[in-house]
Amino acid sequence: MFPKALIAQLNLQLNNILGSLQYLAPELLLAGLFVVIIVVDLIFSTRSSLKARKQDVLWWITLAGLGVVVLLLFAQLDLLAKRPIRGQIFLGLIIPDVYSIKFRLIIAFAGIFTLLISRNSRLFVSPNPSKTFRFQGEYYAILLAMLLGLHLLTMTDHLLMIYVSIELVSLSSYILTILYFHKKGIEGALKYLLFGAFASGLMLYGMSWLYGLSGDLSIASFLNQIKTSAALLNSIAALLVLGGILFKISAVPFHFWTPDAYQAAPTPVVAFFSIAPKVALLMVLAKVSAIPATLLNSEAFDFFRQMILLLGVLAILTVLVGNFTALWQQNVKRLLAYSTIAHVGVLLMGIIDLRDVKIIHLGFYLATYTLMTFGAFLAIEMVARNFKDEENPYALKHYAGLGAQAPLVGVCMVILMIALTGLPPTVGFQAKLFIFSGLWENYQIQGFSVYLWALIAGIFTTAVSLFYYLRIPFLMFLKNGEPRKLTFSLFDQILLVVFSAAVLFLFFRADWLFEWLK
């Protein structure tokens, strides 16, 4: 019935896929967990005696599952070391290299941290019993789906795979944004959805150009084709694809959705958004901007110079806009949203570094930023929970005089804010130091002034950022507010101390993290 050749080829492809499955163990587990959570959610919704325990059960299953994912990722490191991949796996759709595993670990840890800080979140502990949060099962399931998408993003340079993963991530994040279903939330989520869909469309369009230009769907092959195609077409195609990616990591000028979406979404979700998608997409960007060594001094290098110039200028704009807009914010969540934008600018500065070492610098920045941002979001959530009766629990004015009543949270807040600014003695300092010294080094090698300007902008905005980061400790310790009884759960306090202590400790032993990332 079928021609023999076709069957033989199918057989070969199946064998390839079966042989590749072992490299996808963590992702398979994530997919399985997604199903398990939905089933468990259904089972526990049937009877009211079970309903009371649903919340705990779901939390523990997800946590345990993610724990196993982390273990599997470590096992993958071993696997890769023992059995290096020969040829292609999944027909070239997936490239699970060492860096992708390390970046996936950062993502998985971000997932675990999200769970930990949702433990006492308002998601579950509703202030008013009639408005309990109904979508617990969905929350965990979609979080897992998003994790799956992010994982896949880190290990592909295939346009199709990139698009599918980005869509998986985007759809999940639209839903996570709207979980509260209140009016303000819907506005933010809708903005996000409309912008996001538009950006996806543009990206898809750009990808079709790339395919047309190179005849292949892999980024590497496009990069190798550059010398043969017309420069303008290349630039347009690259711009469209870059635009889509930059939108997802909320770089200027595609950042408008960020503060609104962040304000609308539950805090643990925001913390997750502020880091995990960036980890995955920066990995993609790093692949897009990896210049084949053979091209470094050829004519085609002009194209890359354009791209570097573009990304460099966008990075400068991003740090400027992010930091300066953050200055006027009166809402802590929005403030942290703009702070995230500012950090994306610095990360983009890391992307335009042309040396191989940049992936380690980026990994270092992302790993440490994960600790800081989760700590910061946890702290603001802990404070907001004490002001849940107010009109706006996240208003900056609530922080006045809190330091005296909650010295522990106050001190942790100081440490985290200093870390976000990037000053010693926190690891935020080294993270910025690596990126900035990379800029200088590239400026020396390439003599390309965009590096110098990026360095100047980076340092200058660090000074600016201190104004708003320091405003929180300033309000907490230097201003007097009405005395108010604050309560924090022990679990949250321990978690906060762990985040802050890690940020401090890694300053003194930055080499440990750095060596591991290599």
Place this chain on the structure above:
Amino acid sequence: MLSLIVLLPLAACGLLLLVPNRQVRLFKITTLLVTAVQLVTSIWAYVQFETGKKLVGVAQQSSYQFVEKLEWIRLDLGSFGQLSIDYFLGVDGVGIAMILLSSIVMFIGAISSWNIDKKQKGYFLLYLLLSSSVPGCFVALDFFLFYLFFEFMLLPMYFLIGIWGGVRREYASIKFFIYTLVGSLFILVVMIVLYNTTIDPAKTAVQLKLATNTSQVSPQMLEEVQQKLANRQIAPESQVHTFNMLHMMDQANYNTDAVIHPKSKSSWAGYSLRFWAFLALFIGFAIKLPVVPVHTWLPDAHVEAPTAISVVLAGILLKVGGYGLIRITYSIFPDMALSFAVITGFLGMLSIIYGALNALAMNDLKKMIAYSSVSHMGFVLIGLASFTAEGINGAVFQMFSHGILSALLFLLVGVLYDRTHDRMIENYRGLLTQMPYYGVFVMIAFFASLGLPGFSGFIGELFTILGGFASKQLPTWIVVVSTFGIVLGAAYFLWTLQRMFLGKFWVKNEPDWLPELKTLNTREWTMLTSLSLIALVTGIFPHFIFNPMADTVSQLVAHFFKF
């Protein structure tokens, strides 16, 4: 030994963190004890400090004493080589004077913190942090470590002024923070550039397999490495980039192609990048010193800070600026510093005159003294810009002397303020009859500050001015105008003395204030007497400070003119 000075307060801080808030006495006593141990240790270090050694150049580790060096962070950056940060402490003659000064002032500050009456736990913890980071700045020989301590002075200071300060404390503390932070970012940029440029020849030798470990590296190997570096023969992978300041002072350790290499032709806006790097460092430390026109944070910070913090601020924090200029800006960029000497001298002159004129116009006693600080620190710049042994000796001596005298002056303001909560000069008259001992101390402090021979202030100003006149770099008119600043100093001090202390006793709010104007208590006696004595002794026997410093300074001058 140096580690003890730096780390002891941190350890105490960690322990005190566990003590409940109520144990106020314990916090005070621990802080006092810790600073006392620091003082004893630094006196011990001062006594042990060997003088008359044959020094071999600022860039050599053997020119420093009490050296402690441990590898701290070492990263392999692949094609970019290696990054190396050391825990590297040591002092030379300039450092030992500064360490001595800082432990004296921190000790006095701890005593004067006794009457802090709110949130004592936080206060003393922050004070301990400060008494770790300030000496840390003076002993760190690794730029990264220095920067860490430098930044770490900021935060405690910000909170100390912001929480325990006066009425406008928030404004003052944020202004202080922003000024100093901007300065430190300038320093950060240059630190990044220098670290990218400099290699550690010893560690690179090990990397090149010339030796198995750094202790086996011979001077010949170092020269070989430097020779290879100059000929671009060392692959980027084997270069060990370092934050070691001593290596940064020796241009033989620079990558030949580095844009801040003295031979580099790179330029930006018409000036070489080497000049811009120098300028950024200069501004960074000038803000701290402070130099007019970036001094405006100082009067605000001083007026609002509690007495003990004013003492520390004027006594040593400003000196970090001067010390940084000598140790880092001048030692790493001597050629640029030399060509910038006239402007440096001019800025010094400007600070002296402008500070003095402002001091004359002030009604607030504390503000008057704050501006007198600006004026006195101007002499440090004159001494530095002279590029003569006298001038630089004088500059360091002036820093020491001003550290003691300004601490004394701010304590005296504190004595009055504690009693009446008012610092306006016009609200007092004839205080000498009411508080004779206090009056005597004020006279000592004022006369010492205005440069009466026999006190330390005279020596510092004399030597900087002498250096200025002997200098080939500075035009004479700058020095002449600066000398006029001494006259202005006499004017504002004597005028204040006459207005506040002489004549018939009168205070603005007699019924409330008169019972408060009691004589000095034991604590005040102790602090004031000891500081006055130090000012007197170092004024009569300046060689106590000059002796350990002389070799270092002549070595510095030789280093500056090496180009």
